Amino acid sequence: MTSVKHMKWWGWGNEGVGFHHEDKPGFAPFVEYAVGLDLGSATRAGEPSFDELDVPKSTATAAFTKQLAAIVGADNVTRDDMARVIHTYGKSLRDLVRIRSNAIKRSPDVVVYPADEAEVQAIVDAAVAANAVIIPFGGGSNIAGSLEAMPAEKRVVISLDLGRLRKVVAIDAAAGLARIQAGAQGPDLEKQLNARGWTIGHFPDSFTHSTVGGWVATRSSGMQSDKYGDIADITRGLRVVRPDAMLVLRPLPSTSSGPSVREMILGSEGRLGVITEVTVQVHRIPKKRDVYAYFFPNWKSGIAAMQAISESDATPSITRISDAKETGFSLATSKTRSGLSKFTAETALPKIMTSKGWNLDEICLSFIGFEGGVAHAKRQKKIVDKIVTKHGGMGVGKGPGILYDQKKFDTPYLRDFLLDMGAAGDVSETATPWSSVVKLHSAAHKAAQAAYDSLGTKGWIMSHMSHSYHSGACLYFTFAFTFRDDPLGEYDTVKRAIQQSFVDNDGTISHHHGVGLEHSPWLEQDISPEGVKVMRGLFDAADPAGNFNPGKITPAPVVPVRAAPKTKTTTTTTTAPAKKTAAVKKTAPTAKAAPKTKAVPKAKAAPKTATAQPKSTRAKATPKK
Numbered sequence: 001m002t003s004v005k006h007m008k009w010w011g012w013g014n015e016g017v018g019f020h021h022e023d024k025p026g027f028a029p030f031v032e033y034a035v036g037l038d039l040g041s042a043t044r045a046g047e048p049s050f051d052e053l054d055v056p057k058s059t060a061t062a063a064f065t066k067q068l069a070a071i072v073g074a075d076n077v078t079r080d081d082m083a084r085v086i087h088t089y090g091k092s093l094r095d096l097v098r099i100r101s102n103a104i105k106r107s108p109d110v111v112v113y114p115a116d117e118a119e120v121q122a123i124v125d126a127a128v129a130a131n132a133v134i135i136p137f138g139g140g141s142n143i144a145g146s147l148e149a150m151p152a153e154k155r156v157v158i159s160l161d162l163g164r165l166r167k168v169v170a171i172d173a174a175a176g177l178a179r180i181q182a183g184a185q186g187p188d189l190e191k192q193l194n195a196r197g198w199t200i201g202h203f204p205d206s207f208t209h210s211t212v213g214g215w216v217a218t219r220s221s222g223m224q225s226d227k228y229g230d231i232a233d234i235t236r237g238l239r240v241v242r243p244d245a246m247l248v249l250r251p252l253p254s255t256s257s258g259p260s261v262r263e264m265i266l267g268s269e270g271r272l273g274v275i276t277e278v279t280v281q282v283h284r285i286p287k288k289r290d291v292y293a294y295f296f297p298n299w300k301s302g303i304a305a306m307q308a309i310s311e312s313d314a315t316p317s318i319t320r321i322s323d324a325k326e327t328g329f330s331l332a333t334s335k336t337r338s339g340l341s342k343f344t345a346e347t348a349l350p351k352i353m354t355s356k357g358w359n360l361d362e363i364c365l366s367f368i369g370f371e372g373g374v375a376h377a378k379r380q381k382k383i384v385d386k387i388v389t390k391h392g393g394m395g396v397g398k399g400p401g402i403l404y405d406q407k408k409f410d411t412p413y414l415r416d417f418l419l420d421m422g423a424a425g426d427v428s429e430t431a432t433p434w435s436s437v438v439k440l441h442s443a444a445h446k447a448a449q450a451a452y453d454s455l456g457t458k459g460w461i462m463s464h465m466s467h468s469y470h471s472g473a474c475l476y477f478t479f480a481f482t483f484r485d486d487p488l489g490e491y492d493t494v495k496r497a498i499q500q501s502f503v504d505n506d507g508t509i510s511h512h513h514g515v516g517l518e519h520s521p522w523l524e525q526d527i528s529p530e531g532v533k534v535m536r537g538l539f540d541a542a543d544p545a546g547n548f549n550p551g552k553i554t555p556a557p558v559v560p561v562r563a564a565p566k567t568k569t570t571t572t573t574t575t576a577p578a579k580k581t582a583a584v585k586k587t588a589p590t591a592k593a594a595p596k597t598k599a600v601p602k603a604k605a606a607p608k609t610a611t612a613q614p615k616s617t618r619a620k621a622t623p624k625k
């Protein structure tokens, strides 16, 4: 069997690791307050049984599988059900509900693990010749429905897993450019870079389970993007396997060679070919790295301060502020005698805030990161401190920054836990000009509340601003609600309301999660119908037979089933009928029960704590707290 490791088939992260709240006394009361779910009496269901899944039967013929095995070796191609299920979905709430409730309409027919670029080329050529569908697979962490096969797809679907391509190939020290194989996950590549004194500076919350190829293909952004840029800035060169040929973009500092093909590959979600190598800008590991916490009396003053910082001479690595609800969540759910709860309980902070006339229900917590040489970091902080004071905020030192990191690791596991208990939660994020940040924030909250009201359920929405630019910033919303009998239908109501509020209020449909199937209904409103036409033209011209991850990004009501191009002979039928027994028990999740009963198959009892997650090199690369 292949050496490539994957996340749990039914949830986020590593087997045996999960969220628990025994050391967070404020957590259960907070959940009851926020979504009306009593964790004390709710029943946590167990891990779903793989044996009970109806996995659609593979339509890949033995002959075609053998052809792939001749390229990658028999150990690196499989039609095994578990491998195909693992490669079916990403990790959105929709994905988690579907997989736990046995709602798999279409799985890849075969999973293949090439060892190098030549093998990727050979697979692509064989697939195109057979008019098969190729879906590149990085870490499988996307939450936009970017890698699932279209349900009505009749052709053989190949999940092309890049997991064996994980080396840092070379570093050009003079240029600070590193060639990295596309399947390298965050810890893989950061460890190799750190060993030579470098860092990529790209740390999405999914860092531990996502790949550089996936980051490029979804236009990802990491928590330190204010300093290092989004992956679109970090990516300089690319190697992309296309039918019969390589698309090679040399790592140039800048170029005026027409419309940017580099930009076309960025965010292409596998539709233009398979990225095998990315040349990224890397940086020397900074001598100093600190994250400081600040409080503001309210959201408006905090946002004004963030904008002022973005316009100032300061260049922090992180500028982030939570709204009052997210601040309340952080204060209520931190660990006993550590993090913010200790900080606020054991200091005179609340008193000081009250004496300043602050309403404690409106306070907003901010984290600002400083990196670089010692003098540089000090100077940055001085500029920021002045701006914070001018906007009525106050600094509270480095201590609470520990919590910031802690939460990042917990959050994805927390989502699984809540689902186990009967509450659905996920995130939506956007970017908007500074002039619309406050307006959009308030509109999204109102839209979510109206959606909860229409469902007659108690729900929660909280948000933070992060990833600043000169012209605006990203707003990131986390929402959760207690579901009744249709978690996905109810989730759609809430998610749609939030997404629509973005485009109605000068925001984009996604700042860094991509489009996939999840956000494509809003694409025309985001980039105009003409914009979609141009994009569709690009995909159609570059992939006339629709072999590369069809149906994603541009809304595709009709699944393309085109004739095989007359290039090569093949042993595989291109019109293999869908397997009769490829049954999906239910198209909708099975959950009918009230929250206290088992709504969807749930996680194993008493998993290890989320803090037991293996330490990655990410710890080294994130700011010292």
Ligand SMILES: Cc1cc2nc3c(=O)[nH]c(=O)nc-3n(C[C@H](O)[C@H](O)[C@H](O)COP(=O)(O)OP(=O)(O)OC[C@H]3O[C@@H](n4cnc5c(N)ncnc54)[C@H](O)[C@@H]3O)c2cc1C
Residues within 6 Å of the ligand: 012, 090, 091, 092, 135, 136, 137, 138, 139, 140, 141, 142, 143, 146, 147, 162, 182, 183, 203, 204, 205, 206, 209, 210, 211, 212, 213, 214, 215, 216, 217, 218, 219, 220, 221, 222, 223, 268, 269, 270, 271, 273, 274, 275, 276, 411, 412, 512, 513, 514, 549, 552
């Ligand atoms: C808990 C959680 C936290 C997250 N936090 C962040 C965050 O902070 N920032 C952020 O940007 N995103 C975040 N995400 C979203 C996700 O991690 C990103 O979209 C990530 O970039 C996906 O990378 P991946 O390797 O997992 O790609 P996959 O999920 O495997 O694939 C995503 C898409 O890219 C395509 N693709 C993958 N590899 C290649 C390749 N080599 N060539 C061509 N196409 C390819 C796939 O076909 C698919 O369309 C988060 C997700 C979760 C679940």
